[in-house]
Amino acid sequence: xxxxxxxxxxxxxxxxxxxxxxxxxxxxxxxxxxxxxxxxxxxxxxxxxxxxxxxxxxxxxxxxxxxxxxxxxxxxxxxxxxxxxxxxxxxxxxxxxxxxxxxxxxxxxxxx
Numbered sequence: 221x222x223x224x225x226x227x228x229x230x231x232x233x234x235x236x237x238x239x240x241x242x243x244x245x246x247x248x249x250x251x252x253x254x255x256x257x258x259x260x261x262x263x264x265x266x267x268x269x270x271x272x273x274x275x276x277x278x279x280x281x282x283x284x285x286x287x288x289x290x291x292x293x294x295x296x297x298x299x300x301x302x303x304x305x306x307x308x309x310x311x312x313x314x315x316x317x318x319x320x321x322x323x324x325x326x327x328x329x330x331x332x
Contacts, residue, residue, distance in 0.1 A: 235288065236328035237296040242283045245322050251281035251314035256302045259295060263303055273300040274307075282315035285323040293317065296326075 282298030295302065298313070305313055318326070 237285060237323070238326045238328055239283060239297045241326045242285075242296060242316075242318060242322070245318065245326065246281070246283065246316035249316055251316050253312045254282065254284065254293075254315040254317070255311055256282075256305055256313050257311050259299075259302050260306050263299070263306065268300060268303050273303040276300045276304050278304060278308075278310065278313060282313055284315050284317045285326070286318070286320050288323070288327075 278301055280298075280301065282295050282301060284293045284298075285296050286292070287294050295315075298315070301313060305311070
């Protein structure tokens, strides 16, 4: 039996999310287009690999979660795609937007 693949996590100030688990939840779901311009200002706080972002696949959907205690949506996977979209003047990318229940399932730490 093969071991489980490495778990990928996204860490925020108050929360972390298991991106690998989120990808599994969205495998059979249709992505929806989202406007990424609201996250452009956050690029300076995200760790962006300048050698990586120019080659990312913009067709791969972002993974977005609703932040607990707010109405705000937050990307947990796709910051390099947002950076490339910004550089190319693209404002809409496809995304899987998790429900609040799905967000709780993939949250590594942080409370309601």
